Amino acid sequence: MHQDVTTRYMGLPLRSPILVGACPLTLKPEMAREVAIAGAGAAVMPSLMEEQVSRWFARRKGDASNRCPNPEAELCKSENVYNGGVESCLKTIPRLKRQCGIPIIASLNGGHDGDWLSIAGDLEAAGVDAIELIINANTYDPDCTAEQAERPLLDAVRRVTQMVSIPVAVKLLPFYSTLPNLAARLREAGAKGIVLFGREPIWEISDGDLVPALHWHLSSPGLLQTTLSGLIRVRGSDPSLSIAASGGIATTLDVVHAVVGGADVTMVTSELYRSGPDVIAHLVEGLSGYLHRNGFNSYCDLIASRQTQATDQDRQAKMETMLAPPETEEAGEAVDGNSPHGDRWGHLTTPTP
Ligand SMILES: Cc1cc2nc3c(=O)[nH]c(=O)nc-3n(C[C@H](O)[C@H](O)[C@H](O)COP(=O)(O)O)c2cc1C
Known part of the structure; x- marks a missing residue:
């Protein structure tokens, strides 16, 4: 017995609420096809970086001064290894769409609002179904207030949503103290959805030299607790915003918990690296089985049944x-x-x- 797991995210019809979160795997044709066959609702491409996009625009305009400066040359090479480069990403989109037949979401990662964001128009023209924005200002400056740090994000959302007609989501890091208010202002600025949460490389201090250094790992299932805390706070204040859960989703119960906590869809990344594309089929079938065993005719029924109480008793x-x-x-x-x-x-x- 297969229950109906179709749903919507930012107005996009999806065959399931299990999405592949932003990562380079979604650009690999074989993997993209396999996750689509396995039942993924949509896939998010790896982020194009602000620096990479700015250089690409400058090169297009013939501005040689904006070539990758020598000390950064290695980084520039890595960017292109990471996501294939701007040109290649734009060319890949129509092929991905044809091969997968599911919505493809582009991702832009930067620290500033600015002209570089006009790449959103190129991505829309290439055929993506939505855009995910990650704009994190530098937070090491003691003179920078929370409001100043959030301004570029809101300006970027206004800029991109005025430029494109496809929906725009914002992927946030889990460090905002006034998350429901930020979500409300993002919505006012034009965002159709938010992704809770993105991840950045983490600081670690090695036992040897005791020097803090940034490291990047696959996430652990324990991360779901952080994801849930954000979901419950935002959903409690906004019953209709499209929310995607990202962080620590690895099992069917993780999916159910994230949905009951307030997510409309869930994104899976680290578990895809660990277990391969089969994890998508496991989660889709697992969710269908859960709905059946618990008397829900459809995924939408589960969403309708959740209690998203306000958190004033927090x-x-x-x-x-x-x-x-x-x-x-x-x-x-x-x-x-x-x-x-x-x-x-x-x-x-x-x-x-
Ligand atoms: C190998 C790898 C690459 C990633 N690349 C991106 C990226 O390009 N853009 C982005 O917004 N998030 C990226 N992420 C973060 C994931 O999309 C996701 O938000 C995060 O890992 C939490 O979900 P998870 O617990 O399912 O991994 C990446 C994660 C991994 C593990």
Whole structure:
């Protein structure tokens, strides 16, 4: 018995809510075809970078001064290895569309609003169905306020949404303290959807030289907790915005939890690298089975049944949870609440007056 798992994301009709998140795998013809056959709803291309796009425009205008400067030459080469380069991406889009028959979403990653974003028009002309924007300003400047840091993102959304008629989503990092408000302003600026969350390379300190350095790994399923916290906060404040969950989706239950938390669709990246394209079929079939076992006729029924309550009780819920002993997987622990130091969490059975 196959339940109906079709849905919509930013108005785009999708055959399933399991999308392939932005990564270079979506440009590999064989992989793109396999994930489409496996039932993926859509695929997001690897990001084109602001620097790469700016140089490409400059070269097109014949501006030799904007060739890749020597110290950056290696980086320029890597960019093109990463995503094939701007020209190649534009040429690949019609072929991807023909081969896969599912919506293809382009991704733009930069730090500024500016002319480089006019590439969105070229991507639309090449046939992409939507655009995902990642605009992160430098946040190391102590003089830069949160509002100043967010301005380029909002300006970029206005610029791109005025330029193209396809839907535009914004992929956010999980560090915004006023996420529901930012989501509302992004919507006002023209965004049709948001992706919660993107990831960046992370800082790690090696035991050897104790020097912080950036590293890039596949994400772990534990990341879903961060994703859920964003979904619940934004969905609680906006029942109709298109939201994609990205981060830590690896199993059918992860998909269900993300949807119940507020996602309309889920994006899978690291698990695709770990398990290959079969993971898409597992998730689509797993979701259909879950719907069947739990009495839902369709995926839309599951979405309609979720409770997206406002989070004004958030603080109280947090306090109640923190004041209880932490939940633990360890079985059979003896807990002596009568000891003068309390139980092993330091909780006293008899509160001190
Ligand atoms: C190898 C790799 C390449 C990625 N490339 C991009 C990219 O080009 N643009 C982007 O926005 N996100 C990129 N991501 C981030 C993913 O799209 C996704 O947001 C993130 O990994 C969290 O989802 P996951 O837990 O399913 O991996 C990449 C992730 C991986 C693992």
